[in-house]
Amino acid sequence: MSITKKVLLIMLLLAFVFVGANYYIQKEIIFPTFSNIEEQHAKANIDRVEELLNETINQLNRINYDWSAWDDTYEFVESRDDGYIENNLMYSTFENLQINLVYFLNKEGELIWGEVYDFTQEEPLISSDEYITDSLESLKPYIDSIDLNSHSDDQFSKGIFIHDNTPIAFSIRPILDSEGNGPYRGYIVQGMLIDEAMIEKFQNQIKLKFKLKTLETSDISGAPSERHSYLINEISDTSLEISKNYYSNNRPILTISTQVPRDITLNGLTSIRYALTTLFIIGIFSFVIFWFVIKASVLRPISDLTKQMLKISKNKDYALRSDINSQDEVGLLAKEFNHMLSIIESGNSELKEAYSRIKSDHEKLLKADAELHAANIKLEQLTVTDPLTGIANRRCFENKLSLEWSHLKRSGQYLSIVMIDIDYFKAYNDHYGHPAGDHCLKQVANILSGNTRRPKDIAARYGGEEFILILPDADIYGAQKVAENIQKNIELAKIEHRTSKVAKSLTISIGIASVIPSDKNSIETLIHQADSALYQAKHNGRNRFEVAHDLDQANKTS
Known part of the structure; x- marks a missing residue:
């Protein structure tokens, strides 16, 4: 078979394979990808609503925790003092917190004080004996699930329940004193109505229109369906509806649904059709043009040139030259091929020398780059490390504290700092000398580093003989524990200080x-x-730690 026929056959075969493969890829891979992206986008929207509901419940539970672990509340459920009601259970308090339902119960679950508000009405107080009684009846299983004989932190209940066909986010916590001690004296129930006004607020917050449908008792009496399953319905060629059940306490309570436009699929389908049509037209035109051009200008001359090149390759004699002298591209190619053979033959040694020089220069460049990288690492360490003690310096401390502040502000967790000063250090330096003083600072720094073992904990030199610790996710009690361990380790180190008072x-x-x-x-x-x-601590005699009680109390009562 001649080269012309082979090229034609190959071109036809490639065209067929290319068109078929492209059609298959567009239909079976690319187009389903658009649909999958569209469905994932819709699921992500539903998940955003679910996350918003969960965050609302968790925020309510944190607020309820502050009320339930408060000495004033602990005394109120026992004494039922009117002063507590006048000073704390005010309408404005719950309006600011957007808490619609507040019940104080004794240990038997009986109501001590309770109100229900609707902040969207001119008359916000909507509580009635019937409403409170019915809602408490709905909450009774959740109240009974709390074991008052246990003092573990998991003795609380939170979630969503349905009352008067309205979802209500709730939190139930047993009442303890501010130190977290018992015995329990009852419960605090706080709820937040998820009504149309709240739903509209949520929609504005996440920029998404959605609906919440309460499930009837008959819908949830049987075994629950898949918790993380989604139901996707094609409303039309241009719109999808996706829904998902919201679970509270392992029971489906609500159905969340939203509609999304099928812009991704429609745009993808249009693009695919356009691409296939354009490709087909261009392919046919290109095939015809390419065939005539390649046949006239390449196939025939290239056959002759190939014979000459095969002869040179077969004989392994690079002194041979092609004898094609045509004035077209193939002739020029033959001429340049002959010239290339001459260059290869005469310049092989020069190429070897050039390769050696390039290799040497490359090795030097790699070595210089490695040295520069090591210097940069060392310089970066010097900017954040105290040169004497080897722990973080004040600049590093300020940067890390700012980062942890921003992170814990979003997560709502505690941030503690511990400030440390060596007692009578000036007298120590004067008596033992500055080299001994430097060694003393290093010993203290090592002890502090040994007590900041969590990944986010940081020990830093604040200045002179002052040090400071950052303890993320640690409340005042955790910080006190660290302080106690540090003082114990300092005492065990027995660093002599005869001039101390x-x-x-x-x-x-x-x-x-x-x-x-x-x-x-x-x-x-x-x-x-x-x-x-x-x-x-210094004023009270040194060798001790003191706690900022006013700030700690503010945290507990906020």
Whole structure:
């Protein structure tokens, strides 16, 4: 078979394969991908609604925790003092928190005080004996699930229940004192109506229109369906409806649904059709043109040139030359091929030398790059490390504190700092000398590093003989535990300090402050509170730690 026929056959075969493969890829791979992306987008929208409901419940549960673990509340359910009601159970308080339902119950689940509000009405107080009685009856299984004989932190109930065909987010917590001690004296129930106004607020918040449908008792009496399953219906060629059941306490309570336009699929289908049509037209035109051009200008001359090249390749004699002298591209190719053979033959040694030089220069460049990288790493370490103690310096501390403040502000967790000062360190330096003082600072820094073992904990030198610790996700009690361990380790180190006025060995004074970061407080306030607590520890005789009680109390009552 001649080369012309082979090329024609190959071109026809490639065209057929290319068109078929492209059609298959567009139909079976690309188009389903558009549909899958569209469905994933719709599922993500439903999940955003579910996450919003969960966050609302968790926020309500955190607020309820502050009320339930408060000495004033603990005394109120026993004494039922009217002063507590006048000072704390005000309409404005619950309006600010958007809490519609508030019940105080005794240990038998009987109502001590309760109100229900609708902040969208001119007359916001909508509570009645019947409404409260019916809602408490609906909440009774959740109340009974709390074991008052147990003091574990998981003794609470939260979720959504349906009353008067309206979903209500709720939190039920047993009442303890501010130290988290019992015995339990009853329960606090707080609820938030998920009515049309709240749904509209949620829609504006996540920029998504959705519907919530309450499920009838008959719908949830049987075995629950798949918890993470989605139901997708094609309303039309241009719209999809996706729905998903929302579970509370392992029971489907609501159905969340939303409609999404099928823009992705429609645009994808249009693009595929356009691409296939365009490709087909261009392919036919290109095939015809290409065939005539390649036949006239390439196939015939290339056959002759191929014979010449095969001869040179077969004989392995690069002194041979092609004898084609045509004036077209093939002739030029033959001429340049002959010239190339001459260059290869005469310049092989020069190429070898050039290769050696390039290799040497490349190795030098790699070595210089490695040295520069190592220097950059060392420089970066110097900018965040105290050169004497080897722990973080003040700049690193300020950067890390700012980052943790922003993170914990979003998550609503505690942030504690511990400020440490070596007692009578100036006297230590004067008596033992500055080299001994530097060694003392290194010993203290090593002890602090040993007590900050969690990945996010940071020990830093704050200045002179002052050190500071950052303890993310640690409340005031966790910070006190760290302070106790540090003082114990300092004592066990038995660093001699004969000029100290409090002990024969080195001691430290510690100030502790803790807060849940929010817009109502600041990093500067937190540091100031820790510094004030440190000053109080020095004032009270040193070799001790003090806690910023006013800031700690503010956290518990917020």
